[in-house]
Amino acid sequence: MYSTKLIYALILTAVVTACSSSASKPVQTGNGITISLPSDDPNTPKQVRLEVITDNIIRVSSSPLDKLPPSSSLMITDQLPSTPTWEKVETADSICLKTSRVQAWASKQTGEVTFKDASGNRILREAPSGKAFGPPADPDQDGIFSIRQSFESDANEALFGLGQQQTGLFNYKGYHVDLTQYNGVVAVPFLVSSRNYAILWDNYSITKFGDDRDPLPLSELRLYDATGKEGFLTATYANDKSRPDEGLIEQEGHIAYTFLDDLNKIPQNFDMANGVATWNGKIQGRKNGTHRFYMTYSGYLKVWAAGKLIVDRWRESWNPGPLVFGIPLNTEKATEFKIEWIPESTQSFLSLTFLPPDPHKTEATYTFRSEAGKMLDYYLVAGDDMDELISGYRQLTGKAQVMPKWAMGFWQSRERYKTQAELLNTVAEYRKRNIPLDNIVQDWSYWREDAWGSHEFDPERFPDPEGMIDQVHEQYHARIMISVWPKFYEGIQHYKEFDEKGWLYKQNIINRQRDWIGEGYISTFYDAFNPGARKLFWKQINEKLYSKGIDAWWLDATEPDVLSNASIKHRKNLMNPTALGSATEFFNGYPLVNAKGIYHGQRTTNPDERVFILTRSGFPGIQRYGAATWSGDISARFDELEQQIPAGLNFSLSGLPYWTTDIGGFFVEDKYDRPDPEGEALEEWRELNTRWYQYGTFTPLYRSHGQYPYREVFNIAPEGHPAYESIVFYNRLRYRLMPYIYSLTGSVHHDDYTIMRPLIMDFGDDTAVRKIDDQFMFGPSILVNPVYHYKATSRDIYFPKGAGWYDLLTGAYQEGGVQKSVAAPYGKIPLYVQAGSIIPFGPAIQYTDEKAAAEITLFVYAGQNGSFELYEDEETNYNYEQGRFSIIPITYDNDNKTLRIGEHKGNFKGMLASRTFRVILVEKDLPVAYDPDLSTKNTINYTGKAVKMKLRN
Incomplete structure (x- = not known):
């Protein structure tokens, strides 16, 4: 056996x-x-x-x-x-x-x-x-x-x-x-x-x-209407916002006005432009635990759970945004629940789904x-x-390129400059007021109304575009970026050139779908997945725009947004098929190939000039095409400013180094623009822009943009107003920091560096930073703490442990490893510098290439050893790819209070043979306020050879 x-x-x-x-x-x-x-x-x-x-x-x-x-x-x-x-x-x-x-x-x-x-x-x-x-x-x-x-x-x-x-x-x-x-x-x-x-x-x-x-409809919960009857919520569609309880009453378990096709589900007699819809009742889980709710919304939205207001938001009606929130539910007791929606328009959107708790999945x-x-x-x-x-x-x-130095300066934009005179007068006003500016932006609709895709200026409004561009360059020493869409109106010459090659997505043409301009025009997008189409697109914008002197490209609607708010199925049909295969297979890749065509086209046409692209969407690899991304058409609200911070931090952690927002937010509520903000609305508008400009100063790209009211600082507030003074102060601080910022730009390429840094990148051993989504490092030295609440005069800050921290403006010292409330008056964003930092400040300039930084003020923050590499190159070309750049290593020995400036490495055409470093030591017990022109005993005449100095106060 x-x-x-x-x-x-x-x-x-x-x-x-x-x-x-x-x-x-x-x-x-x-x-x-x-x-x-x-x-x-x-x-x-x-x-x-x-x-x-x-x-x-x-x-x-x-x-x-x-x-x-x-x-x-x-x-x-x-x-x-x-x-x-x-x-x-x-x-x-x-x-x-x-x-x-x-x-x-x-x-x-x-x-x-x-x-x-x-x-x-x-x-x-x-x-x-x-x-x-x-x-x-x-x-x-x-x-x-x-x-x-x-x-x-x-x-x-x-x-x-x-x-x-x-x-x-x-x-x-x-x-x-x-x-x-x-x-x-x-x-x-x-x-x-x-x-x-x-x-x-x-x-x-x-x-x-x-x-x-896949998130579930509300009907998968246990629902109770306003009377307590199980099965549905009580929906009320009222045509008078002042009487929200008087209107058509429905019993509903789905809220799914997600896309254009869904709007026909809205009760026919509901006046979306003037009315309000509410859903009342209770919700009960079929599982115990936090249920996560996923919304898309536009218009005004409020949500209450258990009697507490948990959502209070607004978005422009035609551009819905996502929203996520959690509600703890259980199987024994229902929770009071209410939604209030003011659509504001006949084209507004609202949907709500949820996922129940599942420990395995979450x-x-x-x-x-x-x-x-x-x-x-x-x-x-x-x-x-x-x-x-x-x-x-x-x-x-792929490597991210070194952006042209001028791209790191200030960009001024508005929803559009309607005429040549408007654009030139804006640049002239900046120069007149001595407010630094490097870039002016011409947004959409500079073409004739019926000629989208022609890339031609409307001669009535822009009578001399080449002269305008030359004046921006030669008289005002600025650059100009222009909006270029992958969109073509049916019948224009550029449309015909694509159409005869079969390089257009034709479904929108077949559908005879009209856009929102005038009485509406029929259009479609080109197939950027086709190499020939990419070359033709560059040929057209080169002939019409680049040859006139345009410096940079604003690639809008690159999702691609052929028809806003169409369903996903319909969006696929509108770009199907691509040259590489079905739209389903390649749906997310359009912004990558679109940028690729412009990048290679410009580098072939003019190998000596760095490409700069700003695109509304992105994808892995887009950084190798000289591309930055902005956060899209967002709302001009404090809560929107707040959520831009984690959005930018995650974008940076996605490997993409160049990101920006519309400073001030793009869309504005009626209180701001009909006809002009006044009273409390005016003060809120000014404070919103002030806080956003403060934050935007320390994002990788520094750019203002949005709908009316105009976003130029002198249109936001008059000189002498706290808003004006603060915006201008931080603008000038950005330009003083240009040696620091451009060195970071060099490190992005040469060292794969990240400029906008969540605290977890540099302080990962400090478990307290893992949840911090509203503070970040700007480069290795500056801790940025945006203020995003109206009328706030302070904010809580966590100071990461393992370092001491100095207030950049006052020099006051703060130990790390603590959280505390700090002052944040109207005109100030709290900025702190990590001990051991060496920050180079350059001369006062009005634009980035106004003068070489022949004199640099080094602020050295004692308490730890420190180092910094000052990077320089030829600023606008690709010669750095052949090694034509220099690095000056700078180190600080904290024990001996000794600064060493090492021998410069590398060289390039136009490199300074000598310069002066003025050194200011900031110590825990000897604070020094920010002043890059402060006199100092510590002066080094540098000729490229290593030199060191014992620092004195």
Whole structure:
């Protein structure tokens, strides 16, 4: 008789042997290994490939087919590093790729991958059955699948990046994140973890991240109407806002006025332009715990739960925005619930869905789920800190260029300058008032009303565009950026040139869809996925605009927004097919290829001039095309200012270094513009702009823009008003900081640096900073603390531990590791400098190239050793790519109070042979207020050779 244990062992051995034999032997290629899996399930992978990219970057690809498709990527650069040395390790059930820093272990049976560091500590693990494939959103496509990959996640892990959301969220752990390009929402599938790894998800289709469940309609909750009857909420559609309880009463369980097609669901007799809709009753969970609610809204919106007002927002009617909030619900007791919506327009939107608690989906795992792709494809980047993760992202997707120096100065814009005289008078007024300015922006509609896409100035309003541009350049020493849309009116010459090549999306033409200009014109967009179309687009704007002297490109509506507020299905139809495949597969990639065409076109036409692009949307890799992104058409409100801060921080953590907002917000409420703000509304308007300008001074790009009232400082408030004085003060501070700022710009390219830095980047060991979404570092030295509440005169600040902090304006010292309330009067944004910082201040200038920084004032903040590298180059060309730049290393020894300016490295045409450094020491017990012209005993005449000085006060 065999023992039970022996029988079990024999069976187990047979099973293992059978399973092992059913898997093919892994195939090794030059930089990786491919595993064939023993699966007949069409929804699971049959092939998994591991590839070494660098010592700390591993690529994982998989497919449900017998063979992986050919590798092709829009986001990945074609200049990847050479593959480093690696080794293969194999066991009975696993195969491993091992570099000097990372191990990737894959199961031979399931293909699940576990990543470890060199010591064998787990970095990340795919969840069991985490890989899955299914039919794509467009089922008739061969070789295309919907794709899902889930990962295990530690309970205390925080997740960042993912482009730019407009929900106010910073840490996305546990949330459903919709990566779909919208006006104001930028889909960048690059994730950064607080555990110092990152994932680049190589897919171009609409993707859901995190809790990837589809949100549910309200009817999936237990609903009670205003009388307590279960089943629905009580909806009231009142045509008189002053009598919200008098109107059409409906019993409703869905609120889904999401897109244009949904507006026909609104009761026919409801006067959306003048009325108010309310939903009253109670809601009750079918599970206990916090339920997360996902809204899109425009107009005025208020939400109450349990009698507490939890939402009070406004958005321009035609441009809905996203909103996320949580409500704790339970299965025993219903919670009072009310929504009030004032649409303000016949085209306004409101929808509400939710997700119930699910610890597995929100705490134990997170998921990438994409609508379409030829294979599952992602890159794991491991690192010691977040800077290394972003460097890995740029190794994969391309270096960010050094922006032209003038781009780091102030940009003035408004919804549009309607005439040549308006634009020139604006620049002239800045120069007259001695307010620094580098750039003026000509927004849309400079063409004749019926000639969108002609790229031609309307001769009645712009009689001499070349003369206008020359005057901006030669008399005012400024640059000009112009708005260029990928949009063409039917029948104009440029439309015909695209149409005869078949390079236009034609569905909007077939639909005879008219836009909002005049009585409406029929238009469509060009197919930027087509290389020939990109070249033609550049040819047209080169002939009409660049040849006249235009300096920079404003690429609007690059989502692409062919028809605002169309449903996702309709948006796909409007750009289908692309030259590369279906719109479903390539939906999110349009802004990348659109920028690519302008970048390569300009560099071919004029190799000596740096490209500058401002685009409303972005995608991985767009930084290699000289592109920056702004946060879209946002509202002029304090709550909107507040949520721009985490939006910008996550954008920076997405590897994209150049970002800006419309200072002041684009859309304005009626109280501000009919006809002019006055009284309390005027004071609120001025304070809003003051606070926004203060914040905008310390974003990577410094730019004002918006609808009427005009955004120029002298139109916001008169000279002598606190708003005027504050805006001008911080403008001049930005220009004094130009040696510091341009050095950061150089570091973005040469060191893969990030200018706008969430505190978790520099103080990751301080657990207190993980949730801080309204403070950030501007470069290595300056802690920025925006003020975003009306009439606030103070704000709470957390001072990260491990450093001391100096008030930049007063020099007063503050120990780190504490939170406290600090003064923030009307005219001041609290700015603190980290001990050990060396900040170079340049001369007072009106534009960035007015004069060389022959004299620099170095403020040295004692308490720790410090260093800074002063970067300089030729400022407007690409010669830095051939090594024509210089770095001056500056270090401070705190123990000896000694400053050392090292020998300069490199050279370039026009480099200063000598300069003066004036050094001011700021100490804990000897504060020094900000004054870059302050006299000092510490003066160094520098000729490029190393020199050091013992500092005195």
